Amino acid sequence: MGKEKNGEIIIDVQNVGLTYETNSRPITAIENINLQIKNGEFLCVLGPSGCGKSTLLKIIAGYLKPTIGSCLMQGEPIIGPDWHRGVVFQSPTLYPWMSVRKNVEYGPRMRGIPKNDIKQIGNHFLQQVDLIDYSDKATFELSGGMKQRVALARALANEPEVILMDEPFGALDALTRVNMQTLIRNIWQKTNSTIFMITHDIDEALSLGTRVIVMSKNPGKILKEFSLSFTYSAIGSKNGRVKVGEEYMRIKEEILDIISQ
Ligand SMILES: Nc1ncnc2c1ncn2[C@@H]1O[C@H](COP(=O)(O)OP(=O)(O)OP(=O)(O)O)[C@@H](O)[C@H]1O
Ligand SMILES: [Mg+2]
Incomplete structure (x- = not known):
């Protein structure tokens, strides 16, 4: 589209x-x-x-x-x-077994985007929500606000027309x-x-x-x-x-x- x-x-x-x-x-x-x-x-x-x-x-x-x-x-x-259509809820539903980066890259990975591009997309959106330094952390190590930023980055990573x-x-x-x-x-x-x-x-x-x-x-x-x-x-x-x-x-x-x- x-x-x-x-x-x-x-x-x-x-x-x-x-x-x-x-x-x-x-x-x-x-x-x-x-x-x-x-x-x-x-x-x-x-x-x-x-x-x-x-x-x-x-x-x-x-x-x-x-x-x-x-x-x-x-x-x-x-x-x-x-x-x-990217969706973000009040309590972020992140995948606890995945790192911050893997959570953000999940959508593009599922859509079969080439590996190199996925990495770039991950970097871009992790930077946008100011979490690039936390890329490799597990999501349970994050505060509520940080989790919500991961959820936002994960929704944005698909570059949805509507959020x-x-x-x-x-x-x-x-x-x-x-x-x-x-x-x-x-x-x-x-x-x-x-x-x-x-x-x-x-x-x-x-x-x-x-x-x-x-x-x-x-x-x-x-x-x-x-x-x-x-x-x-x-x-x-x-x-x-x-x-x-x-x-x-x-x-x-x-x-x-x-x-x-
Ligand atoms: N799965 C469901 N089964 C039956 N009734 C439901 C269901 N989900 C919501 N409702 C009912 O539908 C109405 C609207 O609920 P909804 O969750 O859309 O409201 P809301 O405006 O989001 O409320 P809130 O501000 O509390 O989140 C309520 O009366 C609620 O009880
Ligand atoms: Mg509601």
Whole structure:
């Protein structure tokens, strides 16, 4: 698949609903979701616990099939997981018997990329997440933030068109979290990738996203969306943080009101 142009629709979620069949009663997790993800955007998803954020991500990833509606990538139906869509979860699922480097190189190796190229890809992405000096360590020797960086590098190593992240920094302390946000912002900008990221942190969404969607629950729906540009104010700023002004605060208040309703 070729790289699309910025602004073109890369993921098209059309009228998607999903109902889980459980032993007691069916649970409609999401209903009537329409969402067009555009190439190059950084889309953040906010919403109360249980509103179906992870369900939506798993449908886009191809792990779950919607009960109703359809989900397309570059015009083709999504029928299963695919390395064109890299996924990063809250608790990184690394292979504990492999070194940091082997974890990162796993995808390209599985895809049959020539050995020399794999090594180069490994170096490149280990450098991007600042773990080149830890290449030969076992993953259990790493801190939580480092593990999450390995997971990120492993997803990036496939050079996916779309990166899907489910609360990737949720388990990290505040400082590590801010560093990870700067890292992902820089990678997004440098690689011109498309990111779909779930977070429960409004500031994280506002300071990273070029668009934020806010969902409500029972059943999960998209209530509101905001187009944003705060993330650009962090790029190249001295402290790496976004400029928080009146507009930022107004949107933050509005989202807080929606979510606490
Ligand atoms: N495998 C499953 N079987 C049955 N019900 C499920 C399953 N997974 C999720 N659900 C239900 O679907 C709804 C949406 O869950 P989901 O995990 O998508 O929410 P979420 O927005 O990601 O929540 P959180 O912010 O807590 O991660 C919830 O009511 C949940 O209980
Ligand atoms: Mg979730």
